[in-house]
Amino acid sequence: MKVFTEAEVKANYHMADAICDIEQLLKNMDDISQTTRTVIPTGDGAKSMLYMPCVHLGKQQGIIKITSITPDNPQHQRPTTQANIIITDLKTGEHIASLDGNYLTRLRTGALSGIATNYMSRTDSQILGMIGTGGMAYEQLLGNLEVRPIQKVLLFNRTIEKAKTFVAQVADKHPEIEFEIVSDVSDLVKCSDIINCQTQSTTPVFDAADVQNGTHINGIGSYRPEMKEMDNRLFPKASHIVFDDLEGVKEEAGEFIEADAKGLFSFANHHDDLKGCVVDGNTVREKDSITIFKCVGAAYFDLAVALGAWNKLNTH
């Protein structure tokens, strides 16, 4: 078994690769077999182990992503979430590689927002508003930059110092972009063509009344029922709401679970997912409408990027 660190994966596999590989997989979902993920609590609160296996029957390759959640880790300068992906060659049965899964998880989530932005936002979108500048933010930025001619990025974070640190870390890598930190989230929401939310908030991070016609929103933060990042009063105003994975959103996305209960939205009448956008290949928006993409993740997205990264690493 070959072992690849985060640095090695990062050096060989990039946002454009991830977007391409996920789109390819979405076009051939019949080849994918996965089960519900397994969770074993390992301590107080959210402390747990998550196991997400998935196989590609066509390519005869399988993965499992093994994730540890250690809530008190930040006190010890360690990440809360640590992921590792094991790849098995199903033709020979051999377990061939171990890939650090942290970067790949952030990258596939950024790629999903990129794909949604590509199919759902106005093609002339130039201003990106980012709410939340934590661990997932950079790859969310990259996903949007990959598909739209972004010239300006507005940033809001509850702790403004963290937004400053983020800009200090990324501005040099993107000299063509103007970065501006805002202290009032309303300013960001009113001015942005695309709003990208990546927080762990349990209350809405923006006011639905501030969202202008023609805006596309990506929400990747709420991945537990108690998390409610997006203001769900916006949902009735949206012309299109697309999910990365309907079953996952039903179980995990707090603002949608609440909206369904309150009658602001109905899972029963909902059929739009990213697979439909990509396979049908048409942009689903009118110029002046509001569109929303909600992402919670699923093992087959990890499969797409893990096999893609392995392919690059193995032939490098």
Add this chain to the structure above:
Amino acid sequence: MKVFTEAEVKANYHMADAICDIEQLLKNMDDISQTTRTVIPTGDGAKSMLYMPCVHLGKQQGIIKITSITPDNPQHQRPTTQANIIITDLKTGEHIASLDGNYLTRLRTGALSGIATNYMSRTDSQILGMIGTGGMAYEQLLGNLEVRPIQKVLLFNRTIEKAKTFVAQVADKHPEIEFEIVSDVSDLVKCSDIINCQTQSTTPVFDAADVQNGTHINGIGSYRPEMKEMDNRLFPKASHIVFDDLEGVKEEAGEFIEADAKGLFSFANHHDDLKGCVVDGNTVREKDSITIFKCVGAAYFDLAVALGAWNKLNTH
């Protein structure tokens, strides 16, 4: 993540270690958390991936055993079953080691037979009869040798050539033991103090009428409902029947599932497992009775040997 090959695990972790570590774990089962295993079919017939996670809450260490089943592998000189074990440190959340799981699986299965033999067979057992000389046989031999003063080993295999190959491979390592291959399994059954079955047979490999009073039998072969290695007409004659894992036997052991349906045995009235033998610490046999141990395996046994092996490898 550190990676250890089969040869490295084998050089540092042995049968006595495995027996000790499994007994220790059986005495502290409250510390163990596991879920049912996940199976994803990956092709025709039994071709599949198996995922068996398990955590030790006390030690704050977790494992997952990832096993590929590739039925046509023997045609290509590769093993049908290939296992890999990933260890996670739950205190830090770090994925710390990858251990080849093939030897550890054989070793823990041999250790389970060793533990059963130790608690259930006559202490003066000197003749061991082995039915089946395939991939699991050597560690089954080692498990019995570890706990009883075996002087003679009788061997039967459907293809006699394979029994000869097995003896040629192991005889030099055990010069104190007399090995004898028999062509009639009845001779083996009538003469043995302990009978150890490790076959994939779908029909009984011995006749219940041949089993003498005072014999102990270990059956490790039937791990699917269609497999029926032991003659279940023997079950009503046994003074004690002990399982490694009751839930697993109910689902997987063909001869017991059939016996329960036919009324030769009742799961409903059955409570003896290896945990009871070890924790209670008493041998459950009378001198002239027939005793049976049935083993199908479970993730917590893999946990015991993986953490034990890691401990040796990491401090070596």
